[in-house]
Amino acid sequence: MTTIRKDVWHLGAGWSDPLIWYAKAVHEMRSRPFADPTSWLFLAAMHGFDPDAWTAFGYITKTTPLPAAAVQKTYWSKCQHQSWFFLPWHRGYLWSFETIVRAAIVKLGGPHDWTLPYWNYNNAAIAHANQLPPAFAAATMPDGSHNPLFVKQRYGANRTPIVVPKQMIRPVAQNDDRFTGGEGGAHPGFGGPQTIFHHGGEDDAPNGGLESEPHNNVHSAVGGNLPNADTNDPKNLGLMSDPDQAALDPIFWLHHANIDRLWEVWRNNNPGRHKDPTLSAWLNGPATEVFAVPDAAGKKVEYRPKDMLDTKAPNLGYTYEDVSTPKPTALVATRLSNLGASADVVANAIERPPVQQPAEVVGANDAKVDLSQGVATTSVKLDKPATAKVTQSLAAAVAPAAQQAPDRVFLRLENIRGFNDAALFSVYVGLPPGADPEAHPENLAGNISLFGGTKASRNSGNGLTQVFDISSIVDSLHLSGVLQGADALDVRFVPYRPEQTNPEMSIGAVKIVREPQ
Amino acid sequence: VERQNVIAAKAGIQGPPPYVVWRLDPRFRGDDKLLNLIHRGDSLMRGWLTAIAFRAGRKPMPALLSISAFGWLLMLAPSPSGGLPFAICGDAAATALNQPSALLLQWIAMLVAMTPPLLDGPILRLWKSSLARRRAAMIACFVVGYALVWIFAGAALGGAVSALARAFDRWAFVVALALALGWRLAPGQQFAHERAHAAPRLRVFGAAAFADGARYGLRYGLWCICACWPLMLAALLAPIGRGPAMFAAAVLMIAERYLPRADPIYAS
Numbered sequence: 001m002t003t004i005r006k007d008v009w010h011l012g013a014g015w016s017d018p019l020i021w022y023a024k025a026v027h028e029m030r031s032r033p034f035a036d037p038t039s040w041l042f043l044a045a046m047h048g049f050d051p052d053a054w055t056a057f058g059y060i061t062k063t064t065p066l067p068a069a070a071v072q073k074t075y076w077s078k079c080q081h082q083s084w085f086f087l088p089w090h091r092g093y094l095w096s097f098e099t100i101v102r103a104a105i106v107k108l109g110g111p112h113d114w115t116l117p118y119w120n121y122n123n124a125a126i127a128h129a130n131q132l133p134p135a136f137a138a139a140t141m142p143d144g145s146h147n148p149l150f151v152k153q154r155y156g157a158n159r160t161p162i163v164v165p166k167q168m169i170r171p172v173a174q175n176d177d178r179f180t181g182g183e184g185g186a187h188p189g190f191g192g193p194q195t196i197f198h199h200g201g202e203d204d205a206p207n208g209g210l211e212s213e214p215h216n217n218v219h220s221a222v223g224g225n226l227p228n229a230d231t232n233d234p235k236n237l238g239l240m241s242d243p244d245q246a247a248l249d250p251i252f253w254l255h256h257a258n259i260d261r262l263w264e265v266w267r268n269n270n271p272g273r274h275k276d277p278t279l280s281a282w283l284n285g286p287a288t289e290v291f292a293v294p295d296a297a298g299k300k301v302e303y304r305p306k307d308m309l310d311t312k313a314p315n316l317g318y319t320y321e322d323v324s325t326p327k328p329t330a331l332v333a334t335r336l337s338n339l340g341a342s343a344d345v346v347a348n349a350i351e352r353p354p355v356q357q358p359a360e361v362v363g364a365n366d367a368k369v370d371l372s373q374g375v376a377t378t379s380v381k382l383d384k385p386a387t388a389k390v391t392q393s394l395a396a397a398v399a400p401a402a403q404q405a406p407d408r409v410f411l412r413l414e415n416i417r418g419f420n421d422a423a424l425f426s427v428y429v430g431l432p433p434g435a436d437p438e439a440h441p442e443n444l445a446g447n448i449s450l451f452g453g454t455k456a457s458r459n460s461g462n463g464l465t466q467v468f469d470i471s472s473i474v475d476s477l478h479l480s481g482v483l484q485g486a487d488a489l490d491v492r493f494v495p496y497r498p499e500q501t502n503p504e505m506s507i508g509a510v511k512i513v514r515e516p517q
Numbered sequence: 518v519e520r521q522n523v524i525a526a527k528a529g530i531q532g533p534p535p536y537v538v539w540r541l542d543p544r545f546r547g548d549d550k551l552l553n554l555i556h557r558g559d560s561l562m563r564g565w566l567t568a569i570a571f572r573a574g575r576k577p578m579p580a581l582l583s584i585s586a587f588g589w590l591l592m593l594a595p596s597p598s599g600g601l602p603f604a605i606c607g608d609a610a611a612t613a614l615n616q617p618s619a620l621l622l623q624w625i626a627m628l629v630a631m632t633p634p635l636l637d638g639p640i641l642r643l644w645k646s647s648l649a650r651r652r653a654a655m656i657a658c659f660v661v662g663y664a665l666v667w668i669f670a671g672a673a674l675g676g677a678v679s680a681l682a683r684a685f686d687r688w689a690f691v692v693a694l695a696l697a698l699g700w701r702l703a704p705g706q707q708f709a710h711e712r713a714h715a716a717p718r719l720r721v722f723g724a725a726a727f728a729d730g731a732r733y734g735l736r737y738g739l740w741c742i743c744a745c746w747p748l749m750l751a752a753l754l755a756p757i758g759r760g761p762a763m764f765a766a767a768v769l770m771i772a773e774r775y776l777p778r779a780d781p782i783y784a785s
Contacts, residue, residue, distance in 0.1 A: 185645040204716060287570070360649040364721035381722055383648050414646075415716060462716045508718050511646070 001113075002312050005257055006321045008117040008133050009126045015142050019135045019149070021114055025104040026148040026250050034060060035067040037075065037294035038100045041248075042067070046093065046293065047079040048199075048244035056235045057153060059248060074292050074300070079243055081452050082205040082464070083198035084180045084191050084282055087263050088305035089291055090256055095316055096293035096301065097253055103296035115318065118257035121169050121214065130169060132162040132222065136251050149250045155224030155238045155422075157497055162224075165496065167426060168217035168447045172469070173209030174266055175331045177273045180282075182206060184359040186515045187410050187467045190266055190274070197286040204415070204456070206465035210266070215259050216449035219246060220422045221496070222255070231420035231502055234454065241422035243452055264311065264323040270330075276309060332405045332517075335475055339406065341398035349397070349405050359515040362386040362409070363489065371418065371425065371505040374495050378510050379488045387483065390514050394478045405517035409474040410467050411445045411491065415508025416453065417463035423450040423505060424496035429473050430482070430489050437494050445470045445491075450505070463508065470512070569775045577640050581633035585767075588630030592623070592760060624671040628664060631767040632741075635774050636663070638714070639737055643730060646719045655719075655730040662734025670742045670749075678753045690754040697747035706744055710773065713740035745770055 011018050032039035041059060054060050066072070080089035098116040105114045123129035136149045137160065156162030173190050182188035182205075192208025207216060223241030225231050234242050239249040246252050266274050277283070283306040290302040303315075311318050336346045363382040370376060390407050397406035411429060427445045428437050437443070446468035456464045477483040491510050495502075572578050640656055647655040681689040700706050717736065719729045742749075748766050755762030 359645075361645075361647060361721055364646075366720055366722070366725070368718065383722070385650070386648060415718070460711050460715055462714075508716075509646075511721070 001317060003113055003115045003318045004321050005115045005261070005318055006117055007120045007123060008254055009120060009123050009129055010321065011117060013134075015135050015138075017111075018114060018117055019133075020141070021105045021108070021110040022101065022117075022250070023135070023141060023148045024108050024110070025101045028104050028108060029101070030148065034064050035071075037067075037071075037298040038103075038296065042075070042294075043097055043100065044245075044247035045072075045076045047247035047252075048077050048242075050234055050242065050244035053234045053237075053242070053245055054248075057239075057245075057248075075294070077199060077244075078291065080198055081211065081243065082192065082207055082456075083195040084189075084193060084208070084277060085195070085198060085286060085305065086192045086208055086211050087260070088303075088308040091260050091263075091308040091311075091316070092291055092293050092301075092303045094253065094256055094260055095318075096295065098318070099296045100294070116257045117254055118261050118320070119251065119254040120258055120261075120322075121164050121218065122171060128161075128163070130164045130166055132156070132251065133254070134161075137161060151239055151249050153226075153237070153239045153245075154222060154249060154251070155226060156222060157224060158227045162222055164214075164218050164221045167441065167444060168221060168424065168449075168496075169214035171262075171325065172213055172446070174262070174269060174325060175329075176209050176469075177270070177330070178356075179275065179277050180208075181356065182467070183356075184515075185361070185410075185412055185467075185511070185513045186356075186359040187408070187469055191263075191276075194277075194279075194281065195286075197288045199455075204462040204465045206412075206467045210259065210262055212449070212466065213447060214262075215255075216451040217424060217447050218255050219451040220424045220449040222251060223249075223422050224497070225420060225422040225500075227500075231422070231500060232504065234421075237420070237422055241451065243421075243455065261320045261323060264320055265325050268323045269325050273330075331469075331471070335406060335471060336398060338472070338475055339394060339398050339479065341402070342400065345398060345400065345402050348402070352405065355517060357516040359410070359513045360386060361511055362390060362514045363512040365491070365510040369493065369507040369510060371423075371493060371495075371507060372502050374498050374501070376493045378491050378493075378507075380491055380510055380512055381488045382486055382512070386514065387486070389516075390474065391478055391484055393514075393516065394475065406471070406475070407514045407516055408469060409471050410513045410515065411470045412511040412513050413448065413466040413468075413507050413509075414511065415463040416448060416450070416466060416506075417457040417461075417508070418450050418453045418502055418505030419457060420500075420502045420505065421450045421453050422497075423453070423500075423502050424448065425493045426496070427468065428492045428494065429470050430477050431492055433490075437492060442476065443473055445473060448493075467513075569771075572637055572775065577644070578634070578637050581637055581640070585630055585633040588626055588628070588633070589760075589764070591626035592630050592763070594626075620675070621668070621671075624668065625664075627763060628667050631763060631770070632663070632667070634767075634771050635741065636660075636737075639733060642716060643719065643733070646721070647726070647730075648721060651726065655726065658727045658730035659734035659737075662731040662736075663738040664734075666735055666738030666742060670738075670746070674746065674749055674753060677750055681750065681754065690751065690756055693747060693751040693754045697751045700747045709740050709743035713737055713744060715740075744773070 006018075008019070026040060029038065029040040034041045036042060051060070055062065078089065079093070080086050094116065101116070102112075102114045106112055119133060121130045138147050139150055141147050154162065176187070176190040178189035179191040180189040180194050182193040188206045188208050190209045192211055193205045195205050198205060219240050223238030223246070225238060225241060226236040229236040234244070237245070239245040240252060267276070281287070284304050290304060292300050292302050295301050307315060310316070330350050332349050333346050336349055361383070363380045363386070365378040365380050367378070369378045390409060393404065393407040396402060397404060411427065413427070425448045426437065427448060428440065428443045429445045431437060431440055431443050446466070448466050450464070453464055456462070474483065477486070477489075489512065639659060643655045643659055644652050681693060685692050717729070717733055719733065720726045748769060752762040752766035753759065
C-alpha cells in the first residue's frame with residue numbers, strides 16, 4: 001500500500017484529525033521507556049544525544065535506564081550532515097518514525113492510513129505558510145488537556161507567532177543541476193559533498209544546497225535561543241536549534257518530511273538533469289556502517305542509500321501529495337537572458353551538457369570576521385587576472401557563437417566557528433555603501449545558519465563551511481560596469497536577531513571562487 | 518568535574534565537554550563489555566579503511582604516494598660516505614660514525630619516503646585556498662616550513678637515540694617502544710594530533726600569503742612531531758634494520774592520520 005503524505009496546511013485549520021492523532025501518539029510514545037527503540041526519546045537520540053541538556057530539560061534524569069552501549073552504538077547519533085548522505089539517511093529515519101507513530105495511532109484506535117504531514121513553508125496559496133502551524137504553538141489540546149506538540153524550548157525570534165523569514169526559505173537549491181560537487185572549493189551541489197560517514201565535526205565539508213536553505217535556516221529560525229542568556233550554553237538553545245536535541249521537538253518531523261519532499265521535487269522538476277549519484281560510494285555507502293533504524297515492532301531494519309531512491313517501493317511505500325514547483329528555469333538560461341544573450345545562444349547553452357572544471361580563487365578578505373557583535377562587513381580583495389577571466393567569460397558567453405557557459409561564481413565562507421547553533425546571518429555581496437540591506441534582496445548571497453556549529457567548532461574543530469552561488473550578483477555587477485576594474489567587493493553579514501551578541505562567533509576567511517563551465 | 522573544567526579551560530576548550538562526564542557514568546558502559554569492544558574495534562577498523570580508501574584515489578594522494586616511493590628507493594642507495602645504505606643500517610653507533618652531511622642527506626631521504634602521504638589534507642587545502650598561479654609556490658612554502666621542523670627534530674632525535682643507547686644499551690629499543698605505546702595512550706598525544714588537523718587561516722595576496730603557507734608547514738610539522746616523536750625514536754633504535762622499522766612507523770603514522778576523530782581524553 002502506498003500512503004500519501006499531505007501538506008499540513010491542507011489538513012484543515014488548527015486542530016485537524018491527523019494532528020490530534022499525532023499529538024496522542026506523541027503522548028503515548030513519551031511514556032515508553034527510553035531503552036525501547038520505539039520510544040519518543042530513543043527515536044530522538046538517533047539524530048543526536050546531549051545527556052546534559054536532555055537532563056536539564058527534564059526528558060531524562062540521572063537514573064533513567066539507558067539502552068546497552070552496543071544498542072546506542074548501532075542507532076544513536078547517526079544523523080548525516082554536511083554530506084551527500086544527508087538526504088538518504090533522513091529518509092530512512094523518517095520512514096522509521098512514521099511507521100512507529102502510525103502503529104501507536106492504530107493501537108490508540110486511530111486510522112490505519114495515518115501519514116506524517118509535511119510543513120510546506122513555501123505554500124503560495126496559504127497566507128502565512130511560513131508561520132509555525134498553530135497546533136504546535138497551542139499550550140492545550142482542543143479538549144483542554146496538555147498539548148504534546150507544544151514544547152517550551154522553541155524560541156523563534158522571541159516573539160509570537162514563530163515565523164520563518166521568507167528570505168531564508170528561498171527555493172534556490174532547486175535550480176542546481178548537480179546532486180554533489182565541491183571539488184576545488186566550488187558549490188557542493190543540491191544534495192551535499194561527497195564524504196564518508198559524516199555526523200558533523202569530522203572535517204570542514206560544506207553544507208549541501210538543500211541542507212543549507214531551507215533546512216538549516218528553519219532549524220535555527222524555529223528553535224532560536226533563550227533571550228538574555230548565555231547563547232554558548234546548549235541548555236539555552238531551542239530544541240530545534242541543536243542537532244543533539246532537535247528531534248525531541250514534534251515539529252522537527254514535519255520539517256524533515258518537507259525536506260524529504262523537496263528531494264522529490266528536485267528530481268521531478270528536471271528529470272533529464274536532476275539525477276541522484278550513481279557512484280557505489282553513495283549507493284552502498286557509507287562503507288563504515290549500514291544505517292539502521294527500528295521498525296514498528298522495534299526490530300532492526302538496515303538500509304543503504306540505494307534503498308531510498310524510490311519512495312513508492314514496498315520498503316518505503318509513500319508518496320507526496322504535491323511534488324510540483326513552478327518549473328524552474330535553468331540557472332544558465334536566466335543568467336544568459338539577463339546578460340543579454342540572444343534566444344539562440346540561450347537555447348544552445350541549455351542543450352549543452354554541463355562541464356565541471358576545477359575552481360580557482362578570485363579574491364579573498366585578509367582578516368577573520370568577528371560576528372560576535374552584530375552587523376559585520378569585510379572587504380574581499382579581487383585578484384586582477386582572475387577577475388578578468390570572469391568578465392571575459394561573461395562577455396564571451398553571450399557572443400553568437402558562444403561555446404562555453406559563463407563562469408559560475410561562488411562566495412566561500414570558511415571556518416565559521418561559534419557555539420550558538422541558533423545564530424542566523426544574511427550575507428549580502430556588493431551592497432552600495434550605507435545601503436539598507438533589506439531594500440536590496442538582489443544582493444543577498446544567502447544565509448548562514450550555525451546549526452551544527454558547536455559540533456564542528458568544539459575540540460579545536462575547524463568549524464562550518466558555507467558556499468553560496470553569487471553568479472547572478474556578479475552578472476549584475478558586470479553589467480553595471482562595477483566589476484571591471486574593481487579592487488574589492490564588500491560582503492556584509494546581517495544578524496537575524498540583532499539584539500543578541502554571540503560570543504566567539506567568527507568566520508575565518510571569506511573568498512570568491514570562480515568555476516569555469 | 519570541577520578539575521576537568523579547569524583543565525579544559527587551560528587547554529582552551531570551550532566549556533566542559535558534557536559527554537566526558539557522562540562517559541564515566543556506569544550506565545554508558547553497557548552490559549556486554551566484550552561485545553562492545555569488538556563492535557568498537559570493528560567500526561574503528563572499517564572507518565579507518567574507508568577513510569584511507571576515500572583519500573587514496575583523490576588528488577593529490579597518488580602523486581604523494583609516488584614521491585614517497587621515490588624516497589624509499591633513495592633510502593636504499595649506498596651512503597655517500599661509503600657506508601651502508603641508510604635503510605639497511607640498523608645500529609645507532611654506526612650512525613654516529615657517519616659524517617653530519619651524509620646524515621642530513623639520509624634524514625632528508627627518509628622524510629621524502631615517510632611523510633608525503635601525511636600531507637594530503639594540507640596540500641589539498643593550499644591548492645583550494647591559493648590563487649591558481651601561486652599554488653605551486655604556496656605548496657613549496659609549506660613544504661619548506663614542514664621540512665625545516667623535521668630537520669631540526671632530526672638532530673634532537675639523533676641526540677635522544679645516542680642518549681638512550683648509552684643509558685639502556687641493548688634495552689634502548691624496548692624503552693623507546695614502551696615510551697611510544699605510553700605516549701599513544703596519553704592525552705597529550707591526542708591533543709597534538711588534533712592540533713595537527715587544524716586548518717589555520719591562509720591569506721591569498723602578497724608576501725603574507727607565502728608567510729602563511731610557511732607558517733602552516735611549521736605548525737603542521739611541529740604538531741606532527743609532538744604526536745609521533747617516541748614512535749620515531751623506536752624506529753631509529755629498532756634492531757630489525759632501519760628500512761623495515763621506518764616503513765612500519767610510516768604505516769602507523771598514516772593509519773593514525775586517517776583514524777576517525779575520537780572523543781577527547783585530554784579533558785578527562
